[in-house]
Amino acid sequence: MSEDTRKDSYEERISGLTSAEFAKALQTFCDKIDIGDAAQLNSCVHCGLCADTCHYYLAGGESEALPAYKLNLVSAVFKNQHTRLGRIAPALTGAQALDADMISRWVDSLYGRCSLCGRCALNCTLGINISRLIRLARTTLASVGLVPPELQSTVSTAVDKGNNMGIPRQEWLDTLQWLDEELQQEVSDPAAHLPIDQSDIRLFYTVNPREPKFFPLSLLATAKIFYAAGESWTFSSDYYDVTNYGLFSGDDQASGVISARLRDSMHKLHANTLVLGECGHGYNANRWEAPEWLAGAYGFEVKSILEIIADYIRQGRIKLDPSRNQKRVTLHDPCNLVRLGGIIEQQRFILKRAVSDFVEMYPNREQNFCCGGGGGQLSMTRFAKRRIESGRIKADQIRATGAKIVVAPCHNCIDQLSELNKEYKLGVEIKTVSEIVADAIIIGH
Amino acid sequence: MSLALLLRLGVVLSAIYCLIALTILIARTFSFGKQPTYAKAQGSAAKGIVYAFGQGMLPWEKESASKHLPTFFAGILYHAGIFAAIFFLITTLLLIGLPDAAIRTVRLLAVVGLLSGTGLLVKRSALPYMRFISCLDDYIANILVGLLLLVTILATYYYVLQFAMMAVAIVLLLYIPLGKIRHCVFFFYSRILFGTFFGRRGTLPHPSTED
């Protein structure tokens, strides 16, 4: 393991794994593989063309960050288990057993040098879903309790306390009450308020717990938009956390527990649409992965808040004055929302109507670079140095636009971008789409 | 039995072995079972698959190609050479005499393919990051295919070297199911999976912009 991987009980735990634990890990690995995974684990031709699609490799140049290397680590175990040549002559195809050495390499590269952003998958010559296979390895590690402890603690807090920041119910309700008063002042309407636990409504709105904890004004911004659109919506007093770090830890069981809460709240509230606040991985987890974890289709719509806002504009339910946002604005595309989520044009449609000077960064849309904060990297402090270094690619993209404001529809990204802002002296403000829209909205329209 | 007949039989038998082994490989892959998908599609898997085999193969659609144009084109030419060599091998086996123009085309494609393949081998051997992701299988596969291209070129000049071509073909056919050349069957499925994944999610083909 490299210098920024602390020698701690976690590492000792890897070296002390029992043969029963190795067997369990291997069993999980084999059980989770489906036809597609097996085909793709047989497919890599080692052409190396994915190398510079990865921000880790681009920024640091370390061979252990090459997407093909990370894929090799997973396919090595597959070949060792499931191919004849891999068993007879492992050296020939790079096959290797899932032993302590391989597990250490998995942790170092598959947790420590990957944000599961999917950029390599999009650009792989053969179309191999490398990030999915890296997550498969994470699931294997999770089955024997080898999720890096800081990431595990975020997942455990969400499972045990109902949200990933462990915000007590009363604190959440107090924040909403305070925001109620703020909203009334903001829109000059004493009847305006933030609904809680309303049933038979159209939208159940979920948020990243970082909002009530650190950025309550971004909640206020969305409430203002709902108010202006005359929306029928609600918060829940119990489960409102859109995040799901199980997506990153690889723990499918915890992922299922966390996502089931929002699904069950939808049923309890008799809401029509589950609206996911500005959170990239929260969108991917709840829109795309949760029905798979829970093995059942959702009987309701799941939408990003960006789709909702774009509809308001199209339908004339809100009116925006772009001259209220004069500074140059650029947009960061969160990988989990855009490349892996399919929400690509809505945010552009909105921003072009909400600001007067919008510029794209390059590359953008599905080819965007990850900011470096995904994949659980923001939690895994042991890999923080690499995270900041990998973010240099995003910092360079931002600087090249000359923008004064970076809009990021993801609170994970916002945290990482804020650190990049300081580290790389970008001198930009970082905002959500809702905040920009709330600044441009004409109340009383 | 003459050497020519023996080699011809050898190629046929090794081709049959290769096909059976690849079929078993596919059957074993299918034995892993398919997980159902429950999330409601946003885009279209079918359109994604069409993209994966059409527009998505164009160099400007994939950064891995657009940033590495020499490698991208070398790869295409290498494969064109391989298909030409296979075509020539089949016609030789079936004792079909090719017109001069066809032989010259095979030769040209094989020469360009050999040069491209050699270039890719040099790249793999020379660049540290390529060595890092490569295993012995990568070099063996490249050398065996290169050898087939070389003897094919020579066989288009000298009839007697068709024996050497068949001998190399036997070794190659026996090796295909074992090593990386098995991607010849998985390539198509991999692209289908790619198209399905990004197509269902509405990421590809690129959604139209709304101005």
Ligand code: SF4
């Ligand atoms: S681009 Fe795809 S096939 Fe080529 S080395 Fe990378 S993962 Fe393997």
Ligand code: SF4
């Ligand atoms: S998923 Fe993203 S971070 Fe991970 S290897 Fe691929 S490009 Fe790199």
Ligand code: SF4
């Ligand atoms: S932190 Fe943001 S940019 Fe990075 S993977 Fe998550 S969504 Fe993508």
